[in-house]
Amino acid sequence: MSWIRISWKNLLSKKMNFSMNVLLVAFGTSILTLLLLSSEQFKSKLSNNSRNIDLVVGAKGSPMQLILSSVYYVDFPTGNIPLKEANKLAAHPMVERAVPLALGDNYEGFRMAGTDSNFVILYGLELKEGKFWKAPFEVTVGSEVARNQGLQVGDVIHGAHGLSSSQDLHAERGYTVTGILKRKGNVTDNLVLTSVESIWNMHGGHDEEQDKELTALLIKYSSPMAVVMFPRMVNQTTAMQAASPAFESARLFTLTGIGMEVLRWFAILIMLIAGASIFISLYSSLQERKYDLAVMRVMGSSQEKIFLIVMMEGVLLTLIGSLVGVFLGHLSLQVVSHYQEMGQTRFEPWIFMKEEFLVLGGGLCLGLLASAIPAVQAYRSDISLILATH
Amino acid sequence: MIRISSVSHHYNNSVSFNFPDWNIGRGEQWVLLGESGKGKTTLLHILIGILQPKEGEVLILDQSLYKLKKRNLDKFRGEHVGVVLQQPHLLKSLTVWENLQLAQSFSNIIDKRRIEDVLESVGLSEKRRSYPQELSQGQLQRVSIARAVINKPVLVVADEPTSSLDDRNTEKVLTLLKRQTELHQAALVVATHDRRVKEAFINQYRIA
Numbered sequence: 110m111s112w113i114r115i116s117w118k119n120l121l122s123k124k125m126n127f128s129m130n131v132l133l134v135a136f137g138t139s140i141l142t143l144l145l146l147s148s149e150q151f152k153s154k155l156s157n158n159s160r161n162i163d164l165v166v167g168a169k170g171s172p173m174q175l176i177l178s179s180v181y182y183v184d185f186p187t188g189n190i191p192l193k194e195a196n197k198l199a200a201h202p203m204v205e206r207a208v209p210l211a212l213g214d215n216y217e218g219f220r221m222a223g224t225d226s227n228f229v230i231l232y233g234l235e236l237k238e239g240k241f242w243k244a245p246f247e248v249t250v251g252s253e254v255a256r257n258q259g260l261q262v263g264d265v266i267h268g269a270h271g272l273s274s275s276q277d278l279h280a281e282r283g284y285t286v287t288g289i290l291k292r293k294g295n296v297t298d299n300l301v302l303t304s305v306e307s308i309w310n311m312h313g314g315h316d317e318e319q320d321k322e323l324t325a326l327l328i329k330y331s332s333p334m335a336v337v338m339f340p341r342m343v344n345q346t347t348a349m350q351a352a353s354p355a356f357e358s359a360r361l362f363t364l365t366g367i368g369m370e371v372l373r374w375f376a377i378l379i380m381l382i383a384g385a386s387i388f389i390s391l392y393s394s395l396q397e398r399k400y401d402l403a404v405m406r407v408m409g410s411s412q413e414k415i416f417l418i419v420m421m422e423g424v425l426l427t428l429i430g431s432l433v434g435v436f437l438g439h440l441s442l443q444v445v446s447h448y449q450e451m452g453q454t455r456f457e458p459w460i461f462m463k464e465e466f467l468v469l470g471g472g473l474c475l476g477l478l479a480s481a482i483p484a485v486q487a488y489r490s491d492i493s494l495i496l497a498t499h
Numbered sequence: 500m501i502r503i504s505s506v507s508h509h510y511n512n513s514v515s516f517n518f519p520d521w522n523i524g525r526g527e528q529w530v531l532l533g534e535s536g537k538g539k540t541t542l543l544h545i546l547i548g549i550l551q552p553k554e555g556e557v558l559i560l561d562q563s564l565y566k567l568k569k570r571n572l573d574k575f576r577g578e579h580v581g582v583v584l585q586q587p588h589l590l591k592s593l594t595v596w597e598n599l600q601l602a603q604s605f606s607n608i609i610d611k612r613r614i615e616d617v618l619e620s621v622g623l624s625e626k627r628r629s630y631p632q633e634l635s636q637g638q639l640q641r642v643s644i645a646r647a648v649i650n651k652p653v654l655v656v657a658d659e660p661t662s663s664l665d666d667r668n669t670e671k672v673l674t675l676l677k678r679q680t681e682l683h684q685a686a687l688v689v690a691t692h693d694r695r696v697k698e699a700f701i702n703q704y705r706i707a
Contacts, residue, residue, distance in 0.1 A: 110597060110604040115590075122592035404588050407549065408646070409577015409605035411570050493550040496584065497540050 112414055116421035123394070130387050131430040134472060137379035138434025140372060141468050143441045148369050149464070150456050152362060155181070158296045159354035161231055163336070166190065166198060166343055167325035172352035173361060179210055179325035180354050182220045182296050185272060186212055189322035190349050198326060198347075203339050205331035206231065211308040212324040214268040214279070219254045221268050221301040223308035231327065232297050238262055239288030241302075245310055248284040248303045252292040253455075260286050266301075268311065279311055380475055383430065387423055387479040395419065395483045402487050403495040416488040423480025424473060431472030435465055500525045501546075501654055501686055506555030508541055518542050518555075521704055523686045525653070528677060530697055531690040533706035539690045542706065543658050546688065548576045560653060577606040581647030581685070583657035583676070587639035589631040595642050596627040602646045617645045620682075621675060637668045641675060648679045655680050657689045661696055673699050 120127045159180050167175040168188030177184035199207035208231050211223030222228070229241060239262035242249045250260055260266070264286045270277035284303060292298055309321060330339065343351035395402075402415050443458035501523040509515035516538035523529060533539045544550035545557060548564045557564045559579060567575055589598045599614045618624045621641040631639060640660065647655050657676060661669040673689075673696060680687040688704075689696060697703070 110600045115593075115601065118592040118597070119590075400588060401590055404584070404590070405601070405605070406573065407547065407576070407582045407584075408602045409573055411573045413570070414605075493544040496544070496549075499586070499588075 112418045113421055113425075116418050116425055119398075119418075120422055120425060126390050126394075127426070130383065130390060130426050131433060133379065133383035133386055134427050134430025134475070135434035135437055137376050137383055138431045138468055138472055139437035139441060140376035140379065141471075142435045142438025142465060143445075144369055144373055144376065145462065145464055145468065146438065146442050146458070146460070147445070147456060148366075149462060150460070151365070154295070155358040155362065157294070159358055161329055162327045162354050163330045164328040164340060164343075165325055165352050165354060166195070166328060166349050167352070169348065169350045172350060173357045175325065175350065175352045176354050176357040177361075178212065179327065180296075182212075182222075182300065186324045187350070189324055190326070192321035192323055194347060194349060195323050195326045198328070198343065198349075201339070203331055203335035204328055206329040208327040209305055209323045210325045210327060211305045211322075212272070213308065214270060214311065215272050216254070216266050216268050216284075216301045217258055219251070219257075219299055219301055220272060221248070221303060221308070223303055223305040225305065228302065228327075231329070232293060232295065234293065234297060235291040237289045237291045239286070241288055242304055242307075243287070245304055245307045246282065246284050247287045247307075248301050249288040249290060250286055250302070251290050251298040251300045253298040254301055255286075255289045260289065262286055262288060268301075282311060380471070383427075384475045384479045387426055387476065388482065391419065391423055391480050391483040392486075395487055399487075399490060399495050400499050402490065403492040403499075406492045407496070412488045415490075416484045419484035419487045420477065420480045423476040423484075425476075427472045427476030427479070428469075431469045434472070435468060500560060502556075502558040503542075503546065504556050504558075506542075506545060506552045506557065508538070508545060508550070508552045508554075515553075516541055516706075518545075518706065519704075523654070523688065526681065526684040526686060527702060528680065528687040528700055529689070529702040529704055530700035531688055531704050531706070532692065532697060533690075534692065537706045539692075539706060540658060543656055543688070543690050546654075547580050547582055547656050548572050574606065577602075578650055579653050581650070581652040581655040583640075583643050583647045583655065583660045585659040585662055587636070587643035589639060589642060589646075591631050594628050594630055595623060595634070598631070598642065599646055599649050602649045606650050608650060613649065617649055617679075620679065621645045636663060637671065640664065640668070640672050644672070644675050644679060648683065648685070651683045652685055654686045654688070657687070659691055659693070660689065661691065661693050666695065669693070669695050 162180060165175055165179050167179060167186065168190055170187030174184050175187050178186040195209065198204065206227055208227040209224055212220065214221040237252065248266065254260065265283040266286060267283050268279050270279065290297060305323065330336065340351035340353065343349055405415060439458050442456050446456040446458055449455050503518060503521040505520065507515060507517045531539055531542065541550065545552050551565050562575065564572060590601065593601060596614060599617065603610060618627055621644060623638060623641055626634060626638065634642065660676065661672055664672060676687060691697065
């Protein structure tokens with residue numbers, strides 16, 4: 110009979126104690142796992158969605174709001190900018206590519222973006238079926254939009270005014286789905302793409318060139334020198350504002366990071382409480398079991414084996430607790446992603462990260478630490494004295 | 500086969516014990532007598548290798564116990580010495596079968612047939628899957644004897660094995676102990692101050 114089995118049988122003989130300790134460890138580990146998965150995916154989604162966009166130009170207001178609305182599609186735009194002014198910037202020698210964005214409508218909670226073929230190049234979009242939009246009132250939908258709404262090429266859909274509500278429907282004119290995009294794992298999966306002209310036509314009053322407006326311009330620089338000069342030029346010489354996705358994303362991550370840090374310490378505190386609980390239960394059970402251990406020594410067990418049996422109890426407890434916790438962490442993210450707003454890129458709950466081994470390793474170390482003192486005490490116990498005084 | 504020579508022991512700030520020399524032959528059955536506080540348990544612990552005497556030597560199968568390294572002494576004890584304690588203490592988290600298997604495992608023995616045979620010989624085959632808390636005091640003592648002889652030791656030591664038993668069970672346990680040790684020509688030493696036990700042995704070792 111192996112010493113692991115002896116430890117296991119002993120743990121199982123006190124089911125309530127065993128369950129409580131496993132639950133405590135699992136609770137701490139699940140929070141750590143959830144934080145790890147969500148923060149890493151959040152960070153990766155932030156950088157993935159803003160890749161190839163050096164600068165966003167939009168109406169004056171909060172730069173973070175501009176980035177959130179025009180790059181991540183999660184906030185309201187700061188306003189509109191004149192097409193004429195936007196075209197001037199697009200033609201600037203420091204600009205390699207400028208992608209126009211006209212926002213303001215949604216389809217069943219999914220945002221509609223009026224743009225041109227530069228958007229396709231910017232995100233490297235590919236078609237799963239059909240073709241890209243071309244004429245006004247043609248749309249190409251993201252993979253998640255098609256999946257969620259069961260859309261096929263040729264379907265006609267109706268947009269609604271606003272960014273999430275379906276109440277103010279543009280019932281007078283529909284859009285024809287000409288294509289469905291392949292999944293990219295970024296914001297484009299949740300967008301309905303059409304031409305800028307479609308948005309203008311839908312809202313009317315943009316017949317004159319000087320009346321035409323855009324929501325934002327996504328810019329890629331042609332030269333590294335532009336990093337310093339171009340935003341300053343926009344902010345100082347025009348009525349528009351320039352915001353850097355990299356800078357604002359980092360700021361956003363720092364802001365959300367404070368909350369995550371608090372949660373992380375909370376999880377670590379729970380793990381420490383779990384460690385103390387395991388220590389107390391092993392220590393008190395050692396007092397009850399010292400005669401058991403002495404009898405095992407009489408039967409020929411070495412001191413080392415006794416040490417390992419006690420250590421293994423702590424390790425098994427924390428290993429099981431950590432594994433359950435990692436699973437619960439993923440399950441929690443599944444619940445979170447289920448309730449995420451439809452138009453946003455969802456968390457992927459069943460992606461496993463190698464950092465999760467660190468969480469498991471941390472749990473194991475906790476088990477080793479918590480059982481070390483009881484194990485050493487069991488190792489050193491004087492069996493003759495225990496048997497004589499029992 | 501087993502020899503105790505010039506053994507003495509003392510605990511800190513306490514009386515010292517000097518034990519007469521003692522030779523125990525293969526298959527011999529002895530009773531160890533002495534009043535409380537005279538060192539019966541101390542001598543038993545010295546004999547089974549869990550208490551190193553301050554002086555003297557204990558030889559089992561020509562091996563001086565306390566010259567062995569700790570780890571080897573544990574292994575030697577597991578292989579050659581069986582112990583029956585006053586309270587028939589079994590591990591509560593293990594079944595009867597597993598308690599016997601555990602005793603084998605400390606000597607790196609895996610012999611299911613042997614467990615079956617021993618359980619049969621103590622009349623507890625049907626209790627193999629029972630946990631200790633499901634057994635009577637008499638049954639527990641029988642399992643405890645089975646555990647002591649499972650590895651076919653050369654010496655079986657019993658410390659007050661009948662102190663909590665009535666006359667009928669005392670006789671049963673003594674008969675079982677004697678029979679089981681006779682089966683393998685193991686020496687038997689029973690420490691007691693129970694008169695019922697004393698009368699059942701011819702060889703007596705007395706501590707004054």
